[in-house]
Amino acid sequence: MELVTQHLVQPDDLNYHNNLFGGKMLSWIDEGMAMYVMNKIRYTNIVTMSMDNVVFRSPARAGDIIQIYGKIVKYGKSSITSRTLAITNHPQTGKMSAVIESDITYVCLGENGKPTAYFRNFTPPT
Numbered sequence: 001m002e003l004v005t006q007h008l009v010q011p012d013d014l015n016y017h018n019n020l021f022g023g024k025m026l027s028w029i030d031e032g033m034a035m036y037v038m039n040k041i042r043y044t045n046i047v048t049m050s051m052d053n054v055v056f057r058s059p060a061r062a063g064d065i066i067q068i069y070g071k072i073v074k075y076g077k078s079s080i081t082s083r084t085l086a087i088t089n090h091p092q093t094g095k096m097s098a099v100i101e102s103d104i105t106y107v108c109l110g111e112n113g114k115p116t117a118y119f120r121n122f123t124p125p126t
Helices: 022-041
Strands: 004-006 046-052 064-075 077-090 095-108
Touching: 004 022, 022 046, 022 064, 022 077, 022 095
Parallel strands: none
Antiparallel strands: 004 064, 046 095, 064 077, 077 095
């Protein structure tokens, strides 16, 4: 997997119990992985279709660094699926913990806003 993006958990990112909001984490993952996919396929008109098997395994707190890793795992006619892994990296201790591992599927849209068979003649990068 490749490092896709990193975020520093700030106090404004926390819920009442001082854990990172789950929605904030999902937003970081979706945005980072979408940009990763766009760069890999050289196409930008994509939308998120699904985030599968999202399970929060451990919390993140203020001062943690969230590192998001990804890789492409499957191409369809108009869709592409990536696997992502988000971990917390505690800068003072060096301890790392898995937070989320999930598959995210994006769909390529044409000019009409409908799915387009972008991958019909696509050669995946090596």
